[in-house]
Amino acid sequence: xxxxxxxxxxxxxRAEHLxxxxxxxxxxxxxxxxxxxxxxxxxLGPNGSGKTTVIKxxxxxxxxxxxxxxxxxxxxRTDSESVRERIGYMSQSFSLYYDLTVGENLxxxxxxxxxxxxxxxxxxxEIVQLNGLAPYFDRLAAQLSGGWKQRLALGCAMLHEPTxxxxxxxxxxxxxVARRQLWDLLFELxxxxxxxxxxxxxxxxxxxxxxVAYIYFGKIIADGTPNxxxxxxxxxxxxxLRVEITTPEVTRALRFARQLxxxxxxxxxxxxxxxxxxxxxxxxxxxxxxxxxGIAVGEVRPLAPSLEDVxxxxxxxxxxxxxxxxx
Amino acid sequence: xxxxxxxxGAVFYKEALHVRRDAGTLFFSLTMPLLQxxxxxxxxxxxxxxxxxxxxxxxxxxxxxxxxxxLKNSDTxxxxxxxxxxxxxxxxxxxxxxRVGVKIPVDYSDRLLHNMSAQVLVLIxxxxxxxxxxxxxxxxxIGLDESLRRVLPDRxxxxxxxxxxxLFNPDSRSPNFFLPGLTAIMLLNVTTFLTAFSIVREKxxxxxxxxxxTPVRPFGLLLGKLLPYLGxxxxxxxxxxxxxxxxxxxxxxxxxxxxxxxxxPYLFAALSLGILISSKANSQAEAMQLAFLPILPSVFFSGxxxxxxxMPVIFKPISYLIPATYFINITxxxxxxxxxxxxxxxxxxxxxxxxxxxxxxxxxxxxxxxIMA
Numbered sequence: 001x002x003x004x005x006x007x008x009x010x011x012x013x014r015a016e017h018l019x020x021x022x023x024x025x026x027x028x029x030x031x032x033x034x035x036x037x038x039x040x041x042x043x044l045g046p047n048g049s050g051k052t053t054v055i056k057x058x059x060x061x062x063x064x065x066x067x068x069x070x071x072x073x074x075x076x077r078t079d080s081e082s083v084r085e086r087i088g089y090m091s092q093s094f095s096l097y098y099d100l101t102v103g104e105n106l107x108x109x110x111x112x113x114x115x116x117x118x119x120x121x122x123x124x125x126e127i128v129q130l131n132g133l134a135p136y137f138d139r140l141a142a143q144l145s146g147g148w149k150q151r152l153a154l155g156c157a158m159l160h161e162p163t164x165x166x167x168x169x170x171x172x173x174x175x176x177v178a179r180r181q182l183w184d185l186l187f188e189l190x191x192x193x194x195x196x197x198x199x200x201x202x203x204x205x206x207x208x209x210x211x212v213a214y215i216y217f218g219k220i221i222a223d224g225t226p227n228x229x230x231x232x233x234x235x236x237x238x239x240x241l242r243v244e245i246t247t248p249e250v251t252r253a254l255r256f257a258r259q260l261x262x263x264x265x266x267x268x269x270x271x272x273x274x275x276x277x278x279x280x281x282x283x284x285x286x287x288x289x290x291x292x293x294g295i296a297v298g299e300v301r302p303l304a305p306s307l308e309d310v311x312x313x314x315x316x317x318x319x320x321x322x323x324x325x326x327x
Numbered sequence: 328x329x330x331x332x333x334x335x336g337a338v339f340y341k342e343a344l345h346v347r348r349d350a351g352t353l354f355f356s357l358t359m360p361l362l363q364x365x366x367x368x369x370x371x372x373x374x375x376x377x378x379x380x381x382x383x384x385x386x387x388x389x390x391x392x393x394x395x396x397x398l399k400n401s402d403t404x405x406x407x408x409x410x411x412x413x414x415x416x417x418x419x420x421x422x423x424x425x426r427v428g429v430k431i432p433v434d435y436s437d438r439l440l441h442n443m444s445a446q447v448l449v450l451i452x453x454x455x456x457x458x459x460x461x462x463x464x465x466x467x468x469i470g471l472d473e474s475l476r477r478v479l480p481d482r483x484x485x486x487x488x489x490x491x492x493x494l495f496n497p498d499s500r501s502p503n504f505f506l507p508g509l510t511a512i513m514l515l516n517v518t519t520f521l522t523a524f525s526i527v528r529e530k531x532x533x534x535x536x537x538x539x540x541t542p543v544r545p546f547g548l549l550l551g552k553l554l555p556y557l558g559x560x561x562x563x564x565x566x567x568x569x570x571x572x573x574x575x576x577x578x579x580x581x582x583x584x585x586x587x588x589x590x591x592p593y594l595f596a597a598l599s600l601g602i603l604i605s606s607k608a609n610s611q612a613e614a615m616q617l618a619f620l621p622i623l624p625s626v627f628f629s630g631x632x633x634x635x636x637x638m639p640v641i642f643k644p645i646s647y648l649i650p651a652t653y654f655i656n657i658t659x660x661x662x663x664x665x666x667x668x669x670x671x672x673x674x675x676x677x678x679x680x681x682x683x684x685x686x687x688x689x690x691x692x693x694x695x696x697x698i699m700a
Contacts, residue, residue, distance in 0.1 A: 059540045084542045095537035097341065099348040104341075111337030112541045 010073040012037045012164050012195040013058060019066030020053050027053045029218035030067070035211065037163070040186060040196045042209030044311065050218045051199045052092075055166050058197075059089050072164060085113070088157035088165040092172055094149050095156075098142035102133055102152055105141055106159060113160035120159075127155040131185065147178025154185070164195045171200060183208055203308040214311050221318050222310065230305045235313045240264060241279040242305050245290070246272040246298035253295045260289065267312055272298075274309055334543030338551025342525065346555055356521060357563055360513035361570060367509055368575045373501045375461040377405040380427040381419040384409065386435040394431065394447070394473070403465040416450065426452040427462050439477070495580070495663040502575040507658035508631040510567050511651045514590070515597045515625055518560040520618050522601030525552055527614040530605075545690040553598045553686075560594040561587070571662075580665030589657045589675045596650040596682035603685050606692040625651035653677050 013035040020028040028050045035041040045051050056062040058071055060080030069076045072086045096105050106127065110120040128134050131151040136144060141152060150170060157165060171179045183205065186196055198209065206212050207226055214222040222229055229235065236242065247253045250268045257266045257275055266275040277286070287300045305313075346353055380398070384391050398404045407425060410416050416428045428450035438445040449466045453459045475485070496503045529535040538548060564587065571577045579586075600621060608614035626632060628642060629651035638646065646652045653674040660666035660674075 061536065061539055081542060084540055087540070089537065089540040091533055091536060093533035095532070095534045097345070097534060098532070100341065100344055104344055108337055108341040109541070111340060112334050112538070112543050114333070114542070 009037065011035060011070075012039070013041075013069070013071055013197065015054075015058070015067070015069045017067035018054065018057060018064060018069060020050075020057055020062060021065045027218055028057070031215065031218070031220050032067075033213050033220060033223055035195060035197060037195055038190060038193050039211045040190050040198060040209045042206045042212040043197060043199045043215065044201075044206055044212060045199075045215035046315075049215050051215060052168055054215070055089075055168055055197070055199070059087060059166060060084060085160070086163055088160070088162035090150075090153050090157045090165070090167045090170055092169045094153040096141040096149060096153055099140060101138050101140055102144070103137045105152060105156055109156040110159045115160060123159050123161070127158060130188075131155045145178075146174050147181070150174055150178065150182060151185075154182070158189075163193070164197065165189075167196060167198045169199050169201070171202060171205065179205075203306065203311075206307045212307065214314060216315055216318055217322070219318075221314050226307055229307065229310045232310070232314075234317055235305055235310045237264075237276075239279055240276050241281070242303045242309065243275050243277055243283065243286070243300055244269075244272050244303040245275060245286075245300050247290070248296055248298075253290060253297070256290065256293055256295060260286075265313070265316070267309075269308075274303060274306075276313075330547075331544050332547040332550060334538075334541070334547035335551045338543065338548055339554055342552055342555045345525065346559065353559065356517050356559070357566065360517060360563060360567065363513060364506065364509060364567065364570060364575075367505050368502045371501060371505060373457075373504060374499050375458055376402050378403055378427055378458060378462060379407050379425040380404040380429060381408045381410055381416055381425040382406055383411065383413065383416045383428070383430045385433040386431050388436040390436040390439050391431045394435075394469075395429070397469050397473070398429065398466070401465050401469065403461060420450055420452050423452075426455070426458055429466075495665075500577075502571075503577050503663060506567075506571045506575055506577055507662045508629075508655045510564070510571070510658050511593070511629070511654040512622070512625055512631060513567065514560055514564060514594060514654075515600075515651055516622060517563055518556055518594055518597040519601040519604065519621065520615075521556045521559065522552060522598045523605040523608065523614045523618045524611060525556070526602060526605035527608050527611050530609060531611065545693045546686075549602055549686060549690055549693070553595070553602065556598055556601075557591070557594050560597070561590065564590050564594075577662060579662050581661035581667065583661075585668055585671070586658065586661040589661070589671060589678075590654070592675050592678035592682055593650055593654040593657070596678050596685060599682045599685035599689060600650070602689040603692070606689050621649075625649055628652070629655050631655055647677075648681075650678055650681055653681075 011034045013033075015034070016032050018028050018031040019026065031050070031054060043051055043054070053062065057064055058069055058076060060076055060083055064077060071083045074083050074086070076083055097108070100108065103124070106124045107120070110123060115123060128137060131154065133148070133152060133155060136148060136152075141149065144152065154165075154167070154170070157167075171182060174182070179202075186198070187208075190196060198205070200206060210225060212222070212224070212226055212229065213220050222232070224232075245253065245257070248271065250271060250273060254266055254268055254273055257263050257273060262278045262281045264276040264278070266273050268274075283300045283302070287297050290297045382395055384395065395406070399406060404427060408419065410419065413430070416430060419425045420428050428448075430448040430450070432446065432448070435445045435447070447470070449462070451459050451462045493499060526535070529538070568579070568583065568586070572579055601618065604617045604620075605614055608617050624645065628635070628638070628646045629649050630646070631651065635643065635646050635652070657671050657674050660671050664670075
């Protein structure tokens, strides 16, 4: 079978050389990836890089300009009807009917999927239980806070027991507590074998995924587990060391550090600077050097690259390649 | 599943909830037409009576005064002023104080007495064609009648005696003429707006996109949206008919049941039009503007105000594309002429076909509708 992997399992998503053009603009350019069943797949990238377009192609909202994709083993080009039965989709705008109550929203989405009354009732009970919606059941959706709207939207997307859920920026505009609660819920559901395809801007959320891909200007420039990405040679070239320099004067320190020989790159992270340095560079020496130039330095210590470091590093490299190609 | 109407029940359920929640809009859309009905029913009279008239009687003798009395007694003219020169006569018309100016020359009585032809000048403001037409008809008729009276011996019968008889609206009551047509326009108004808004709202909210990732089929979605509003339109029709019959005392000569049945394909066509409009519009403001588009042609080309018979040849085909054309024929047919199914089934069929074509067009647009990232 075309969609089987080496170990015989059908992946939740297999995308091969996806292309989507809008007129002359290529929004998605030769994108290939696969998502295994039960994974939480984080799909990252700046705004306008093509994340939502990929989701729309996989859910059958947008026809493909090129390439092929299989969702739960079904070809999205020919079988989008069956694909829709198996997937759930939660868009950025939550897509709830604000003049309907929580219960009515659930009723409606359940009926749309053709759940027969007994199953619908059971599923609504389960979802209300799981998402903690019981106290709000008779409240209008418009009166819910952002976090509860999002839980309701997730509930609506799950009523028909999809095996794969697409969540397009599910945590945009949600307070941190609600954000954490949502992720706890995703882990719980993932443990039940549901696959998640999540787009996000938050790096802490990316760290929680078991598989991430980074899309930049319509191309995927990183794809793997968070740990495997941290070990990429482009991110951590041999003979280099990543350090964190804490200082109250980040901008001055950054300007100075960038001039030092042996420092390959440096970026501000809050009250510290993350720098990639040659590994023969002595950390004490570096600290002395900064202090000598009148920069108050707290600590200088080695650091494992964060995903943010990974993506900053990769986009810089990619940007340089793009510019070189243009020149 | 083969079911091309998939999702219909769910959408219907939801749409009915929307309608119930938003009682304000419902009330507004039901009462607006009634308001229009009261304005037109009480405020507009198409029968032209009591046209403001100035008279310059240069003669002043008995014959001339008799002529003026005959003009007044026709109920068509209302003499507001007597003037004594041509200038004042002209000015009264130019200023808009009078629509008609009558000048009786100084030798009017003399010429009549000598069996010569006497001329009377009638100036008519042509800026309103129906007023002008009425003034021409009545003054000509009075002139002819006056001449015959002088030529024929007393009590002689006319050689040809035309006896016009107004069928269906013998008293020429304006509400009888206006309200059946207005029914069609009002129903179009309400239903087009309601459906157009119900879909555009979902576009704005993003829920339409959500629906497209569910297994709901375009026809299921559209019919589910359409039917609740068909119910509202139907209720509106009943309200209008009730007021027409019992407040404006328009007699309904045909079968109310037939009218109700033939209203269904009309409502279907109007609702499909609303859906087609909503497939073009991306915001409620845009939908509002687009929903106004079909109203003007429906008012002017459907025969509601101007008879279709006098339309220039190029516009006539347009009138056949307008649902209101058929439904106005149906309402006037049933209400005024007592027409039955055998007279009106072609209009019903035409409406059903128009509605089906519009709905298919809308469904195709929704099917192909691509939501950009």
